[in-house]
Amino acid sequence: MAKRVVVGLSGGVDSSVAAYLLKKQGYDVTAVFMINWHDKTGVLDADCPWDEDVLFAEMVAKKLGIPFHVEDLSVPYKKRVIDYMFSEYERGRTPNPDVLCNREIKFDEFFKATEKFQPDFVATGHYCKKEETEVQGNRVYRLMAGDDPNKEQSYFLCQLSQEQLSKTLFPIGHLRKEEVRKIAREQKLASADKKDSQGICFVGKVHLPDFLQQKLEPREGNIFEIPANSPLYNNGQPDSLEAQITPIKYKISDGEFVGKHQGAHFFTIGQRKGLQVGGKKEPLFVISTDVEKNRIFVGQGQTHPGLYRKGLHIHRDEIHWVRSDLTMQTGEIRNYMVRIRYRQALEKATLYMKDGGMYIIFDEPQRGVAAGQFAAWYEGGELLGSGVIG
């Protein structure tokens, strides 16, 4: 008897080909489209985001001859992703809604919503791979980077658990985007040449200030420029772990007033656009925000020392091991490759496990380390764990 798989069919080319491959491999495939967002406030391209997608999904399902269902997960999506996003921005942090979307919705609510189809697996069109191994007699699932270096999406799944992985299939992780499109064309799938989706998953491409202003009030505040040669950057030898992970707390007197903003919580570290301060020789980048006092501190040029940090800290409660069998014990030190943002190169780092949490110290200072984003550590193409940057 064929194994049964529910595939999350989004209407895009990736999940379409995933469904096709599963069918070809002999699975009993059921397609389910999730609706997660109705509101169009602040969304660009107001041309009906999902009603078009659902049409594509249905066409693909029909073409493949597989059952097609729609599940509305917009209530939990709002509660578990969007609300989190607002509250993080409000606290002056930079959330990653898509990581949450995967952990909370696609690999949780969606699992529950499709239980009625009694699937053996749930599949998605992510560019990553699952492998299995055995550790001391126990089966262990490994989350591997996708083979297309350009589309590789393991980072977005960095918060998945063994439990979630055990039920998951990633049919296209070994393919490159061109190959996926080629297959889709050969099979004449409606989504073959559909443009890749962008923006916050399910919500779509948004004008962030407008979107955030549904909940967060604009508040005028001041912008201060910190000179690159500020004495703040010469503080001796910051060799202690604590010193290396602690961001500088800037004061007004450290810099010079250069302009006004409409709310410090709308900005993230490393951001260039939207400051509306011109007349500088080089572009200004946000190096720090103070939401309580509603101040933004900026530095001039790509190489401004304030843009870089040697390390970061993850609170004990926020540490997540995809490979739970590899969990570090207090006092342990390991070397892994780490990334702190999607599509960023992996960087060499040393992880120190302490009582309060994990310290990640990079070999080279990293640009734009933003609280709220996820740091994910890898070894040999496998994502081992991740955590919210504190």
Add this chain to the structure above:
RNA sequence: UGACCCGUGGUGUAAUUGGCAACACAUCUGAUUUUGGUUCAGAAGAGUCCAGGUUCGAGCCCUGGCGGGUCAA
């Protein structure tokens, strides 16, 4: 009050011996990107504080205003 300097796109600057204004930043659009980080490409945007004058022709020369600054007392 006396002397000197300055006044150019949103901002900061540039424009050889006078020949219809350049660059950077900001802005906008597009590309890239399942996080408005970044990056990349393109576009728009001033007729040069005002009023006169010299000249074939002035942002650049002259005169007078207005505005800002520096030094002097």
